[in-house]
Amino acid sequence: GCDVNTALGLAVPFALIGQWINTGTNTFYAGFLPKVDKCAAAGDEKGIAKVMYTGWILYAAMFALAAFLSTYALQSGISAFVAAFPAWLVHGFEVAGGLMPAVGLALLLVVMLKKENAAYLLAGFVIMVITNCQNILPIAVIAGCIAYVNFTRDTETAKLTAASAATAAQEGDFEDGI
Structure with missing residues (x-):
């Protein structure tokens, strides 16, 4: 129910949640590596594949759970949370959202120009x-x-x-x- 710039600004904090999930899942996934090393030392290719596929499925499941919760199960809670933001904060998100294309272009130019x-x-x-x-x-x-x-x-x-x-x-x- 808000304009595009506000929505874009609000997306950033929620995108951080995705990054936290990514970091947490990678940390959890690191626990699988000793098993991969043992399978590699034994020459067990099927064991390596099994461990890798298990990790990938868990990785995908974490993101699927986060997407499900944010778009379906917790939608009313998230909407209430966002509606509780003070006007000055929403305006700040609107300004930040308006600056995002310029910041993105500047970052691209730093790397590519x-x-x-x-x-x-x-x-x-x-x-x-x-x-x-x-x-x-x-x-x-x-x-x-x-x-x-x-x-x-x-x-x-x-x-x-x-x-x-x-x-x-x-x-x-x-x-x-x-």
Whole structure:
């Protein structure tokens, strides 16, 4: 019953619950490793598979339980909990939710932005602004095509460079043409 930015901001604390489940399950799963080591030392491949599948099933069951509880069994409790938040906190979640796309873009740029890719970023931004496009999917598909063409070209260039270097090494380096 709230706007998108508020919902996005509220999603973060609940996403932390998923991270806690992930950490707890991985910690629990670490208890299976001594059994895997014993099976590996004995050469028991079926035993390793059994332990691994058991761990994966327990891992999936923990997330299934959390999803079930949050979407079905505890829905009224969660709604009451969220409704009890003071207005200033809900407004804070709304502001945080509005900032999330900018923070996400900034994090992506920190990892991915290289000076040779800056022109593509600028071109995509200009296309989105000029066309006033509400759907980024067509621009993403075009960008994917351009990335594929660049990757293919760079791969072919690397192969040619390697072949040229191998040919030069076979012919040998002769000083003064002798």
